[in-house]
Amino acid sequence: MLEFDGLHKAYGDNQVLKGVSFTVAPGQMFGFCGSNGAGKTTTMRIAMGLARPDAGEVRWQGRPVDDDVRRRIGYMPEERGLYPKMKVGEQLAYFARLHGMGGAAATRAAATWAERLGLGERRNDAVERLSLGNQQRVQLAAALVSEPDVLILDEPFSGLDPVGVDSLAAALLEQCRRGVPVVFSSHQLDLVERLCDAVGILARGSIVASGTVTELRSSAAGRQLRVVVPDASDGWADLLPGVRVVSYQRGDTVLELGFGADDQQVLAAALATGRVTHFAWREPTLVELFRDAVSTPSAVAA
C-alpha cells in the first residue's frame, strides 16, 4: 500500500495542504484531480522528498518513504526535465543507474524502454533534437526505466496527442498489471474516469472525495432520475413527495429524489401521463462529481 497520511504544508502564510490523506493499493491506478493550485504537485513533491511536509508522512508497505524507498519510485515531474544535450539512450541508462541498476543492466533497460516507447531509432540523438512529444516519451521512459515499484506522475498526459495518450495509457496499465501502484494527476477527467480504479479529488488543501468512480457516484449528494414522458405537460411531477424537479424540457424531466423518496411512485406517476420512453438513474460524470466536490464548501469526504 502507498499511503499518504495527513500531509500538511504551508509556504509562508499560504496553507497549501491541510491534511491530505489517501491510499493507493498495489496494481491500482489512482487519478489525482483538483483545480489549479489545489496542491497536487506539492503532494507529489513531498512523496519524492522534494518538499518537506510540516506534518504527516508518506508510507510504502508500511514504511515511511526514505531515500532508499524513493529510488524504487519512478517519477515524472510537472516541469519536464532532461539533459538537453545528452543522447536519449545514455540519458535513460544514467537514470537507471541512479536508481541502482548495474551498468550493463541499465544499458539493456535503456534500450528496451526506448524501443518499447517507439524511440528505438532516436536512441543516439540528443534530447533537444527531438520533438516535444518524443521528449515527453523520453521523460516517461526515464520514470519507467528502472522498473520501479511505484509510479508517481505529475500531469503525464498533458501535451500529448490522442495517439500519445493511448500509448502512455497502455504503458501505465501494463505497470498496474505488474502490481505497481500508479498515481497520476490530470485535468483530463474523462481520461481519469476511463483509466482509473480510484480517484481522489483535492480541493482547498484536502481530499474532498476519494474512492472508485462508482463509489463517488453513489455517495454524490442528491440522486437524479431522468424520465422522458413526451405526452406529459410540465408540472406532472411537482406534487410527488420527496421529489424536487430539476428541469422540464418538453417532457424530458430531471428529478432529484430526496432520502426516502420512492422511485416506483415516480414511475407510476409518469405512466399515468401516457408513454414513458426513458426512465433511468442518471450517472453523474466525473466532471460533474468534480464540480460538485470542488464547489461545495463543506467537505464530503467519502
Next chain:
Amino acid sequence: MTTIQTPQSTATTEDAVRTAETTRPPSSGALVRLVAGREISTRVRDKGFLIGSAVLVVLILGMLVFQVTMNSGGDETDIAVVGGDAAVEQALIAQGEAFGTDVTVVPFDDEAAARAAVEDEDVDGALIDPSGAQPQLLLETEAAGAQSLVQGALTSLSTAQQLSDAGVQLQPGPQVQLVTLDPDPEDRVQATVVAVVGVIVLYSLIILFGQFVAQGVVEEKSSRVVELLLSTMRPWHLLAGKVIGLGLLGLAQILAIAVIGVVGALAFDVVELPGDVIGPVVTVIAWFVLGYAFYASVFAAAASLVSRQEDLGSVITPASMLLVVGFLIGIQAALSPGGTLARVTSLIPGVSPMVMPVRQAAGEAAWWEVGVALVLMLLAIAVVIRIGGRVYSGALLRTGGKVSYREALRAER
C-alpha cells in the same frame, strides 16, 4: 477501467522479478561516482573543452620554444680557430668554464673561411694564429666577453709555456670547496619563472573549470532536470559529483601540461637543474587543487541562484574578480616576492593559490607563512563548502527568477 491486452505482460512480470534482484539502492559514494562519471564523459566529448585544452598545451609549447630561441647561444660560444693546436682548444674551453659558457672550437683552414663564418654568424668569433707572436681575434662587433675569454686563454697558455721554459713545475692549486648560504640567485630566477608560468596555467584552468561547474549547475536548473535528479539523490551528492568529476579532469589536464612542460624544459635545456622546474611545478599543482576546490564551490553556489545562463555572469562576477586580482598580484609577486603586498596577500584565502607558489619558488616564503596560508585556505574551503552547500541545496529547486543568498539559506524544502 479499460483493459488493453498486450503480449508483453508475462515478460514484464519476469523483468520485475529479475530487476528486483539486481537493483539495490546505490550508496552515497556510488551516486557521487555516477555524477562525476557523467561530468567527465560529457566534457571529454565537448568541443569547447577539447579546443580549450589544445590551446593551453599549444601555449605551453609556444612558451618553451620562445625560451629555447631566447636562450640559444647565450650560454654557448663557438670560436673558429685557424692554426691552433689541442692546447689552445683546451685553454679556450677551460677559460669558457670560468666565464660560464660552453666553448666549442671549430678548426678552420684559412683566415678567409673563418672571416666568412663570423660574418654569417655561424661562429661567435675567429681566432687567427693563436700560437704566433701576433694572434688576432675577429668579431662581428666588439664584445668584451669574447675578447677577455680569448685573452685569458692565451695569457694562461703563454704563462704556462714561459714557466715551463724556465723549468718551473706547475702544481695545481688547492681546490676550493663551494658552500652556498643562499642558493644561487640565478636558480631562484629560473624557479620563479617556472612558478609564474605555473600560476598562469593554474589561473586559466581554475577559470575554465570553475566556469564548467557554474554552467553545469545552471544547465541542470534551466532544463529542470534537477528535480528528477534530486528525487534520487541529495543535493550534496550532485554538488560533490560535479565538483570532483570536473576537478579530476582539471587535475589530469594540469598534470599533462606539467609533464609536457617539465620534460620539454629539461630536454631543450631551458633549465639546467630538474629541481628548479619540478619543485615549483609540484607546488603549483598542490595549490591548484586547493584553489579549484575553493572556487568551484563558490561558483557552484553562486550559479545555483540563477536559472538562466544569461544571468550567470552577474552572480559569479564577485568571485571571478577575486580570482583576477589574485592572478595580477601573483604576477606582480614575481618582481618583489618579499614585498608587503605579496607577503600579506599570499596568506589570504582565494588569493594565496596564485601568490604563494611564486613566493615559494623565489625562496621568500618562510615555512610558517606557507603553513598559515595552507591552514587558512583549508578553513576557507571548509566554510565555503558548508555555506555554499546550503545555498546550493536551498536554491536548486527554486526555478524562475534570481534567488538571493538570504532566501537560499533560509529556504526550507
